[in-house]
Each structure stands twice: as structure tokens, then as C-alpha cells.
Amino acid sequence: MLDLFEMIAKRLGLGILTLWLVSVVIFFSVELLPGDIAEEILGQSATPETLAALRTELGLDRTALVRYFDWLWDFTRGDFGVSLANGRDISEILVFRFSNTLFLAAYAALIAIPFAITLGILVALYRETIFDRIANIVTLSFISFPEFFIAYILILLLSVKLGWFPSLANVSEGTTFLQRLDLLFLPALTLTLVVMAHMMRMTRAAIVNLLAMPYVEMAVLKGVSPIRLLVVHALPNALSPIINVVALNLAFLITGVVLVEVVFVYPGLGQLLVDSVSKRDIPVVQASCLAFAMTYILLNLTADVLSIATNPRLMHKR
Amino acid sequence: MKKLFETAPPTAIFGMIIVAIYLILMLFAPLIAPYSETSIVGQQFEPWGGAFLLGTDNLGRDFLSRLIYAARNTVGLALLTTVVAFALGGFSGLLAAARGGWVDQLLSRIVDVMMSIPSLIFSLLLLTIAGTNALTLILVIGVLDSTRVFRLARAVALNVVVTDFFEASRLRGEGLMWQIRREILPNVMAPLIAEFGLRFCFVFLTISALSFLGLGIQVPSADWGSMVRDNATLISFGDITPLIPAGAIALLTVAVNFIVDWFLRLSSGLKITKG
Numbered sequence: 001m002l003d004l005f006e007m008i009a010k011r012l013g014l015g016i017l018t019l020w021l022v023s024v025v026i027f028f029s030v031e032l033l034p035g036d037i038a039e040e041i042l043g044q045s046a047t048p049e050t051l052a053a054l055r056t057e058l059g060l061d062r063t064a065l066v067r068y069f070d071w072l073w074d075f076t077r078g079d080f081g082v083s084l085a086n087g088r089d090i091s092e093i094l095v096f097r098f099s100n101t102l103f104l105a106a107y108a109a110l111i112a113i114p115f116a117i118t119l120g121i122l123v124a125l126y127r128e129t130i131f132d133r134i135a136n137i138v139t140l141s142f143i144s145f146p147e148f149f150i151a152y153i154l155i156l157l158l159s160v161k162l163g164w165f166p167s168l169a170n171v172s173e174g175t176t177f178l179q180r181l182d183l184l185f186l187p188a189l190t191l192t193l194v195v196m197a198h199m200m201r202m203t204r205a206a207i208v209n210l211l212a213m214p215y216v217e218m219a220v221l222k223g224v225s226p227i228r229l230l231v232v233h234a235l236p237n238a239l240s241p242i243i244n245v246v247a248l249n250l251a252f253l254i255t256g257v258v259l260v261e262v263v264f265v266y267p268g269l270g271q272l273l274v275d276s277v278s279k280r281d282i283p284v285v286q287a288s289c290l291a292f293a294m295t296y297i298l299l300n301l302t303a304d305v306l307s308i309a310t311n312p313r314l315m316h317k318r
Numbered sequence: 319m320k321k322l323f324e325t326a327p328p329t330a331i332f333g334m335i336i337v338a339i340y341l342i343l344m345l346f347a348p349l350i351a352p353y354s355e356t357s358i359v360g361q362q363f364e365p366w367g368g369a370f371l372l373g374t375d376n377l378g379r380d381f382l383s384r385l386i387y388a389a390r391n392t393v394g395l396a397l398l399t400t401v402v403a404f405a406l407g408g409f410s411g412l413l414a415a416a417r418g419g420w421v422d423q424l425l426s427r428i429v430d431v432m433m434s435i436p437s438l439i440f441s442l443l444l445l446t447i448a449g450t451n452a453l454t455l456i457l458v459i460g461v462l463d464s465t466r467v468f469r470l471a472r473a474v475a476l477n478v479v480v481t482d483f484f485e486a487s488r489l490r491g492e493g494l495m496w497q498i499r500r501e502i503l504p505n506v507m508a509p510l511i512a513e514f515g516l517r518f519c520f521v522f523l524t525i526s527a528l529s530f531l532g533l534g535i536q537v538p539s540a541d542w543g544s545m546v547r548d549n550a551t552l553i554s555f556g557d558i559t560p561l562i563p564a565g566a567i568a569l570l571t572v573a574v575n576f577i578v579d580w581f582l583r584l585s586s587g588l589k590i591t592k593g
Contacts, residue, residue: 018430021431021434022431022434025431025435026435026443029443030447032447032448136579140572140575140576140579141568141575144519144571144572144574144575145568145571146523146527146530146543146564146567146568146571148527148543148546148564149564149565149567152546152550152560152564153561156553156556156558156561160555251436254436254439255436255437255438255439258438258442258531259530259531262530262531263550273439273442274531274533276446277442277445278532280446282447285442285443285446286443289435289439289440289442289443293435296434296436296439
């Protein structure tokens with residue numbers, strides 16, 4: 001058991017280190033900008049005096065290192081500065097947007113995970129049959145589709161032609177939970193289709209690898225029933241790869257969310273990021289990138305820790 | 319060679335035919351397209367048929383012609399970016415494996431950090447800073463995607479580095495570049511070629527996604543991602559025209575994936591089941 005805690009502690013330490021390095025990358029890549037944010041804001045109308053004044057106001061006259069630690073310190077207390085485009089407090093916007101994005105991602109995950117894993121296990125059991133081959137072609141195709149293609153097909157079929165679901169996910173703070181479920185059904189379904197294919201293929205691969213192991217063959221030869229074989233012999237060892245698959249795809253959801261939010265005009269973090277990129281609103285871009293990266297790293301970290309914790313070989317003393 | 323193609327599964331044959339069609343469209347776009355890429359030839363959103371086979375777009379340009387020219391722009395840019403990613407990632411991956419020691423450590427840690435930021439998010443950040451044009455697009459996505467190539471190239475090359483013949487080449491005093499080119503590269507070609515196909519798909523989808531978001535290939539060049547976005551309003555009237563460019567992206571990616579799938583089965587030595 002000591003091994004287990006040691007490994008988990010190591011992972012956590014590594015995760016914090018990664019987070020810190022990512023903040024360094026995000027902060028200092030802006031320093032690559034020819035000129036600085038002050039020149040960016042003032043543009044053509046800049047005179048040396050106004051530039052100097054704005055630099056003092058934004059604190060740009062200090063060295064990059066000082067500004068970095070200042071930024072990081074503010075960040076850890078939830079102060080993200082103000083947007084260049086409209087002067088609003090970034091943390092205010094970010095909280096609303098980010099909770100929307102997390103809601104959408106969670107909604108999609110709740111549909112996708114049970115479906116994908118069940119189908120993945122079924123395909124692994126009936127591998128090399130016609131069922132498996134069709135599943136292979138269908139999932140490969142879905143992986144190859146751009147997110148917006150799936151989204152528009154769903155809009156065309158389920159919203160325009162059949163009129164079952166709304167095609168715009170225009171939620172506001174007053175929208176009730178049930179309304180949200182209805183408004184977000186198409187975006188969630190799009191994300192589900194995108195991730196499910198990945199998850200299913202990876203679940204299948206994990207289980208097929210496992211079924212080729214000598215101990216499974218041994219169990220078969222002993223005459224263990226197929227259900228017992230799967231649940232008692234295979235599943236404990238498959239748990240850790242499956243958890244990995246799920247977490248990897250949740251991380252994948254985080255990126256897919258950007259496009260889906262734009263298609264459905266959903267006020268989430270992805271939409272905010274894209275808008276800010278075209279406006280070159282650098283503080284907002286930095287803050288949302290860091291928020292996305294943090295979620296991504298945390299998900300991967302959780303996956304690592306869980307897959308270590310569920311590994312049966314580490315549960316017992318050697 | 320002929321036998322090889324005879325054993326190809328139907329999906330792979332389908333993939334190869336599609337890729338061939340796209341290549342022809344790319345090479346002979348000016349000969350095939352009825353109108354030019356950027357000229358306004360009619361009213362906005364004209365319906366299918368008549369002078370315009372697929373109607374016109376939001377500015378009154380011929381949809382079919384833009385669809386054909388976009389093959390050049392989007393696929394060409396994606397290919398170029400993939401080449402950049404491979405040159406950079408492949409070389410540094412092989413170098414890290416062959417050289418080992420601190421070079422390997424340094425490169426691997428840099429890649430670890432870069433990969434811990436989701437690549438679409440990272441490229442959005444870098445494009446904000448560098449601005450969007452074809453060159454920055456190629457460089458940003460090329461560099462970000464090279465991390466994946468690096469991981470794979472390093473992993474497969476590590477298997478070669480531990481073999482006896484590689485040890486012998488070291489004792490013979492072969493130079494590092496010679497070793498990479500003559501000892502490692504021939505032994506890791508198969509997985510790298512498969513990876514090239516997969517990488518191309520990812521790069522192609524990323525560029526299309528960025529163009530769809532209005533941050534990729536810039537106007538007035540035709541490109542599938544931005545064609546979908548510019549004409550998306552038609553979908554709410556039940557018109558499928560905007561889905562055609564999106565379908566063109568999907569079809570090419572499916573085709574390449576089918577070929578790669580077949581190639582992977584071949585090179586991994588798995589028996590191909592008759593089907």
C-alpha cells in the first residue's frame with residue numbers, strides 16, 4: 001500500500017509542476033509579440049507619450065519576470081485582470097462561461113461514457129465478426145468527421161426537418177435546468193458522437209489486448225463461464241485502461257467543445273476564446289487558455305491517479 | 319506490388335480511389351472549375367441548376383468552382399504543414415533516441431510540456447500572438463503537431479537503438495547523422511508512414527476547424543472550413559449546400575483513415591481476414 005501512496009504523491013507533484021510550466025508558457029508566449037500590448041491597444045494612433053503612459057498604467061514598465069509573478073499571484077486568488085476589448089472584469093465573465101462549458105461537457109460525457117464502454121465491450125467480445133467490422137468502419141468514419149459537419153447534419157435533420165430540438169443554445173443566467181437540457185441536447189449529442197467513436201475503439205483495444213493474455217486463456221481452459229471470465233478475471237485488469245480511455249476522451253471533449261459552442265452559439269468558454277482571439281484581446285485569451293489547460297491537466301492527472309489506484313497488482317504487498 | 323493491391327480490403331480500395339480523385343481536382347482545378355475562384359458571377363445564394371451547378375455563395379461566387387479550388391488551398395496547406403511537422407518531429411525524435419542522455423531528456427521534457435496544453439487551444443493562443451496568415455498557420459500547427467511525431471519516432475527508434483547491429487555501427491565509429499539515416503530510418507519507416515497519414519488527417523481537420531472559426535486561411539481564398547461558415551445560414555432553410563464542403567473534408571479524412579488502417583494491419587504482420 002505504501003507503494004501506492006508514493007506513486008500517487010509523485011503524480012500529484014508532477015501535475016503541479018506541469019501546471020506551473022504551462023502558466024510559464026502561456027505568459028511568456030505573449031512576450032514573443034512584436035512590440036507589446038500597449039502598442040497593440042493604441043495601434044496607429046500611438047505617440048511615445050501615450051505609449052509610456054499606458055505602459056505605466058498596465059504595469060508594462062516592469063520586467064517580464066516581475067509581471068509574471070504578479071500575474072500568477074493574482075491568478076491564484078482568482079483575479080484575472082480586465083478585458084482589453086470592453087474593460088470588464090475577466091473573472092466575472094469567466095465564471096459564467098466556464099460553468100456553461102463544464103455543464104455541456106458533463107452532459108455529453110453522461111450520455112457518451114456508458115454507451116461507449118458497453119458497445120466497446122460488446123465489440124471486443126464479438127471481435128472479427130461482421131458486427132465488429134461494421135463498428136470499425138462506422139467509428140473510423142465518425143473520427144474523421146469534422147465536429148461542425150456532425151453538428152450541421154444534426155441541426156438539419158433533428159431541428160430543421162423534424163423540429164424536435166432547438167438549433168440554437170442561447171441560454172442565459174435565468175434558464176432553468178430542464179430548459180437547459182432541452183436547449184443543449186443537440187450540442188451534447190454532437191460531442192457524444194465525436195468522442196464515442198474514440199472511446200469505443202480504445203475500450204475494444206484495451207480488452208482485446210487483455211483477452212490475449214495467458215491467464216485469460218488459462219481461465220478459459222479451466223472452464224470458467226464467459227460471464228465470470230469477463231467480470232471476475234478480465235474486468236479488474238481492464239479497469240485501469242478503461243479509466244484512462246474515459247479521461248483521455250473527456251480531455252478531448254474540452255477541445256471539441258470550442259467548435260460545437262461556435263456552431264450552436266452557446267455562451268461557453270470556447271466561444272469566448274474564439275471571439276477574443278479575433279479581437280486580439282490578449283488577457284482574456286491567456287485566462288481562458290489557462291482555464292482550458294488546467295482542466296485538461298487535471299483530467300489527465302485524475303486518470304493517472306485512478307488508474308494507479310485501481311491496478312490490482314498494486315493493491316497487494318509483494 | 320500487384321498482389322498487394324489485390325489483397326486490399328474494399329475499404330482501402332475505396333480510400334485510394336477517393337484520394338486519387340482529390341489529387342486530380344487539386345492538380346487540374348483551373349481546367350475543371352467552370353468559373354474563377356474569387357470573381358462574383360451572379361446574385362447571392364442562387365439556387366442549384368442553370369448556369370451554376372451548385373448555386374452561388376453568400377457573395378454571389380460560383381459554389382462549385384470554389385469547392386474545387388478549395389481542394390488546392392486546404393489540402394495543399396495541410397500537406398505542407400504535415401511535412402513541416404514530420405521534418406521537425408521525426409528528426410528530433412530520431413535524434414533523441416540515437417543520441418540519448420541530456421539531449422533526449424531536454425527534448426522529451428519540452429514535448430511533455432507542449433503536449434500538456436490541448437493543441438487547438440495552444441494554436442489559438444499562438445495565432446492571437448502571431449496573427450493569422452498561411453505562413454504562421456503552417457508554422458504554428460506544424461510545430462505543435464511535431465510533438466506527436468516526436469513521441470512516436472522516439473519510441474520506435476528506441477527499439478532499434480538497443481539492437482546488436484546498432485551497437486556494432488557505434489563500434490564502427492559511424493557518425494550520428496549517418497546512423498540516423500542509414501541504421502534507424504529504414505527500420506522505422508513503416509510506422510512513420512502510417513503516422514504520416516494519421517497526422518495529415520489531424521492537421522487537415524485542425525486547419526478546417528480554424529478556418530471554420532474564421533482564423534485559418536484568409537479571404538478571398540476558397541477553403542472548405544470557411545465555406546461552411548459563410549453559407550451556414552442556408553441550413554436553417556433546409557438547404558444542404560453548406561454541408562457539401564464539410565462532407566468533402568469528411569470524405570477525404572475517411573479515405574485516408576481507411577488506407578492507413580489497411581497499411582497498419584499489413585505492417586503489424588496481422589493476418590488479413592478475407593472479407
